[in-house]
Amino acid sequence: MYQDKTLTCKDCGSEFVFTAGEQEFYAEKGFQNEPTRCKDCRQAKKDARRSSGERREMYEAVCSECGKTTEVPFKPSNDRPVYCRECYEARK
Numbered sequence: 001m002y003q004d005k006t007l008t009c010k011d012c013g014s015e016f017v018f019t020a021g022e023q024e025f026y027a028e029k030g031f032q033n034e035p036t037r038c039k040d041c042r043q044a045k046k047d048a049r050r051s052s053g054e055r056r057e058m059y060e061a062v063c064s065e066c067g068k069t070t071e072v073p074f075k076p077s078n079d080r081p082v083y084c085r086e087c088y089e090a091r092k
Contacts, residue, residue: 002027009038011045030080063087 002020009016016038026034037045049056058071064081076082083091 005034007034007036009041010036011041012038014038065091 002023004020005018005023006015007018008014018034022035035042048054056073058073059075061070061072061076061082062068063070063084065083065087068084070082070084072082
């Protein structure tokens with residue numbers, strides 16, 4: 001079903017392979033966008049964020065399971081449920 005794809009990193013311009021296994025993982029998690037950075041640039045961005053103390057932008061949402069107000073690191077959309085930490089862990 002999935003086939004390896006060659007993508008170009010938006011940071012360094014190098015080509016990298018988005019493997020069939022990674023594509024399947026993205027689909028299982030409901031990710032709709034392909035990666036835009038190679039593995040090295042993704043790691044460098046994470047490391048830079050951690051070392052600078054930069055916090056991710058958080059969004060307020062209402063848990064679809066228990067109704068509690070929570071914060072999530074992505075902008076919620078109406079087409080997918082959002083869970084608080086406790087409900088998310090219980091669903092695993």
